[in-house]
Amino acid sequence: MLSIRNLHAAVDGKEILKGIDLEIKPGEVHAIMGPNGSGKSTLSAVLAGNEAYEVTEGDILLDGENLLEKETEERARDGIFLAFQYPVEIPGVSNLQFLRTAVNAMRVHRGLDELSAVDFMKLAKETTKQVDLDPAFLKRGVNEGFSGGEKKRNEILQALLLEPRLAILDETDSGLDIDALKVVADGVNALRSPERAILMVTHYQRLLNHIVPDFVHVLAGGRIVKSGGRELALELEERGYGWLGIKDSDEVEAG
Amino acid sequence: MANTDKQVNELIKREYEHGFVTEIEAETFEPGLNEDIIGRLSAIKKEPQFMLDWRLKAYRRWLEMDEPNWAHVGYPKIDYNAISYYSAPKRKEDMPQSLDDVDPELLKTYEKLGIPLHEREKLAGVAVDAVFDSVSVATTFKEPLAKAGVIFCSISEAIQDYPELVQKYLGSVVPAGDNFFAGLNSAVFSDGTFVYVPKGVRCPMELSTYFRINAANTGQFERTLIIADEGSYVSYLEGCTAPMRDENQLHAAVVELVALDDAQIKYSTVQNWYPGDENGKGGIFNFVTKRGACIGKNSKISWTQVETGSAVTWKYPSCVLRGENSVGEFYSVALTNNYQQADTGTKMIHLGKNTSSTIISKGISAGRSSNAYRGLVKFGPGAEGARNFTQCDSLLIGDQCAAHTFPYIESKNKGAIVEHEATTSKVSDEQMFLCRQRGIDPEQAVSMIVNGFCKEVFKELPMEFAVEAGKLLEVSLEGSVG
Numbered sequence: 001m002l003s004i005r006n007l008h009a010a011v012d013g014k015e016i017l018k019g020i021d022l023e024i025k026p027g028e029v030h031a032i033m034g035p036n037g038s039g040k041s042t043l044s045a046v047l048a049g050n051e052a053y054e055v056t057e058g059d060i061l062l063d064g065e066n067l068l069e070k071e072t073e074e075r076a077r078d079g080i081f082l083a084f085q086y087p088v089e090i091p092g093v094s095n096l097q098f099l100r101t102a103v104n105a106m107r108v109h110r111g112l113d114e115l116s117a118v119d120f121m122k123l124a125k126e127t128t129k130q131v132d133l134d135p136a137f138l139k140r141g142v143n144e145g146f147s148g149g150e151k152k153r154n155e156i157l158q159a160l161l162l163e164p165r166l167a168i169l170d171e172t173d174s175g176l177d178i179d180a181l182k183v184v185a186d187g188v189n190a191l192r193s194p195e196r197a198i199l200m201v202t203h204y205q206r207l208l209n210h211i212v213p214d215f216v217h218v219l220a221g222g223r224i225v226k227s228g229g230r231e232l233a234l235e236l237e238e239r240g241y242g243w244l245g246i247k248d249s250d251e252v253e254a255g
Numbered sequence: 256m257a258n259t260d261k262q263v264n265e266l267i268k269r270e271y272e273h274g275f276v277t278e279i280e281a282e283t284f285e286p287g288l289n290e291d292i293i294g295r296l297s298a299i300k301k302e303p304q305f306m307l308d309w310r311l312k313a314y315r316r317w318l319e320m321d322e323p324n325w326a327h328v329g330y331p332k333i334d335y336n337a338i339s340y341y342s343a344p345k346r347k348e349d350m351p352q353s354l355d356d357v358d359p360e361l362l363k364t365y366e367k368l369g370i371p372l373h374e375r376e377k378l379a380g381v382a383v384d385a386v387f388d389s390v391s392v393a394t395t396f397k398e399p400l401a402k403a404g405v406i407f408c409s410i411s412e413a414i415q416d417y418p419e420l421v422q423k424y425l426g427s428v429v430p431a432g433d434n435f436f437a438g439l440n441s442a443v444f445s446d447g448t449f450v451y452v453p454k455g456v457r458c459p460m461e462l463s464t465y466f467r468i469n470a471a472n473t474g475q476f477e478r479t480l481i482i483a484d485e486g487s488y489v490s491y492l493e494g495c496t497a498p499m500r501d502e503n504q505l506h507a508a509v510v511e512l513v514a515l516d517d518a519q520i521k522y523s524t525v526q527n528w529y530p531g532d533e534n535g536k537g538g539i540f541n542f543v544t545k546r547g548a549c550i551g552k553n554s555k556i557s558w559t560q561v562e563t564g565s566a567v568t569w570k571y572p573s574c575v576l577r578g579e580n581s582v583g584e585f586y587s588v589a590l591t592n593n594y595q596q597a598d599t600g601t602k603m604i605h606l607g608k609n610t611s612s613t614i615i616s617k618g619i620s621a622g623r624s625s626n627a628y629r630g631l632v633k634f635g636p637g638a639e640g641a642r643n644f645t646q647c648d649s650l651l652i653g654d655q656c657a658a659h660t661f662p663y664i665e666s667k668n669k670g671a672i673v674e675h676e677a678t679t680s681k682v683s684d685e686q687m688f689l690c691r692q693r694g695i696d697p698e699q700a701v702s703m704i705v706n707g708f709c710k711e712v713f714k715e716l717p718m719e720f721a722v723e724a725g726k727l728l729e730v731s732l733e734g735s736v737g
Contacts, residue, residue: 048692052684076694088685092707101703102693109694141707142689158693 008057018222034219077109079165083155090142149180156187173207185210313431313441326598413449428511447477483518516551528564535594538566545572549581557584573602576610591624605638620656627659634671
């Protein structure tokens with residue numbers, strides 16, 4: 001489904017990604033791990049089409065189509081979803097209005113009728129329960145005054161509503177207590193399906209206790225330095241990144 | 256930053272959709288301003304002597320006044336002798352007796368503007384007075400309004416039919432000597448709307464006036480006078496457009512509102528005068544004096560404005576809170592784009608006991624425009640227990656525009672309470688990226704973000720117009736994203 005080939009990307013002229021190769025098939029869950037500054041978030045941003053990043057070399061293909069030629073919103077409509085690490089606030093725009101606009105943009109792209117306000121309300125209310133959010137959140141401004149955990153749950157809510165083909169979760173576990181982590185993980189597990197792939201970007205392995213990946217890749221210095229299965233994450237937890245000869249400027253307990 | 260700016264710049268480049276000219280036979284005065292012109296204007300309108308005297312007095316006063324230069328705007332000097340002070344469509348008869356007598360070209364013009372004048376195609380429950388250049392061409396729903404005792408007609412008709420009311424209230428809120436543009440308007444105003452709501456009557460429908468400048472080299476100097484007698488209520492809306500012309504055109508209106516005991520006036524404006532092209536050529540100079548007097552106790556005047564047009568705007572809808580417990584409100588969205596300049600805000604003059612006022616101002620600047628909020632909150636010695644709350648928010652789109660805030664507070668009463676909040680924000684790359692990542696078009700994203708910013712003001716607009724205002728912002732912003 002997704003092929004990343006020799007991907008190089010830079011921000012403000014500084015090269016961050018230095019040749020990434022990655023194949024993701026439908027139904028698979030991949031985890032990208034690595035120390036801070038290794039390029040994890042850059043990879044997420046480049047996949048989603050954030051124009052602050054410049055792709056200097058390489059290709060990204062989604063179902064054989066060149067993703068790099070597409071605008072951010074076109075990629076989104078093709079099924080690329082990014083759950084943000086730091087979701088931004090949009091004051092005065094209700095979450096409901098925002099979500100409905102997004103869902104209808106997707107539906108129009110897929111040749112479906114737009115959902116009426118009433119139908120969407122029903123769908124949104126049901127989905128909020130899945131991520132343990134009070135439906136009252138739908139009436140509040142987008143991320144306005146949300147706690148860290150609420151923001152993350154709101155991101156998963158969006159993923160559930162938008163039904164992406166590839167969901168990229170950028171440090172979705174950061175800043176969550178264990179209960180919130182469980183709710184978010186349940187939401188992500190609900191996303192798993194044979195047609196859908198998930199790419200998790202995380203510093204720590206604790207998220208992987210709740211969402212078990214099929215593949216784990218270690219990113220360091222802008223390259224994937226090691227790939228393996230679930231056991232690779234456990235080994236990282238035990239031995240740290242140093243074992244792979246990687247310096248972690250922000251070495252903390254893994255787990 | 257570059258991404259949002261590029262998008263913003265493209266969204267801004269949208270053409271003004273009301274820029275057409277109506278080919279119509281018109282009777283137009285030659286340019287120039289003198290006592291003879293004023294005499295002819297008064298004669299053509301068959302005005303009583305008191306009106307001509309009032310105009311001439313205002314004119315002589317105006318000659319001694321200086322054009323104000325304190326506003327944060329710049330524009331070429333206006334030659335007041337190069338403007339024609341009267342232009343009216345030629346009609347078969349002196350005055351149209353019904354819509355059937357109105358020139359079909361004119362009716363078409365209003366249809367094009369989305370303002371159908373035929374009552375059967377009415378805007379649901381909204382009575383319209385249509386002013387074309389210097390004259391009122393049609394007023395709808397006169398009869399049902401008359402049944403309720405509400406007078407809704409052009410000011411020219413009111414001068415003839417209700418001279419006592421006009422003589423009593425005209426200039427009572429904005430005297431001819433108030434300021435340069437009000438003085439000019441008092442001398443040469445050609446038409447406008449008159450509303451009188453009698454005691455205890457709740458006006459059965461929204462009233463609205465639609466102003467259209469069509470002829471070249473003319474000014475529009477309309478005069479609106481609304482009187483809400485004791486215990487009455489009226490909601491009024493004005494809308495404005497003009498053709499696209501390379502020359503600037505002057506619009507110097509005066510609006511006076513009078514609220515007696517327990518009366519309420521809600522005045523909403525959706526102003527969409529031609530703003531000039533993307534290089535700043537042409538457009539309307541909108542120099543307007545709007546003021547309401549809450550002379551009765553427990554009276555309330557509420558101004559809501561959505562300003563998206565004009566090359567230069569100079570406008571401060573104000574409230575003089577004289578009656579005890581009277582309330583003044585000002586809700587404003589002012590959007591400037593390209594080379595537009597706006598200096599707008601309000602004055603809340605607290606004179607009576609326990610008077611209160613609220614100011615919510617939302618300024619949006621895009622392109623190379625400049626947007627200033629200027630507000631005065633004043634408490635007189637008698638304003639015991641008075642209070643004001645002011646909130647001024649600015650939103651910047653792109654990085655070549657400017658926002659300014661000039662709040663003034665004067666208090667002669669120690670018991671008065673003022674609260675003031677101000678913020679400046681920007682449509683950020685992160686907000687745009689979030690919206691686009693969710694599949695939303697950049698244009699729709701900007702419009703959604705801007706609408707969210709204006710929400711507090713839009714909810715004050717009458718329902719039909721809140722939707723219109725949202726759409727108008729969308730149109731005015733189009734081209735600012737791509």
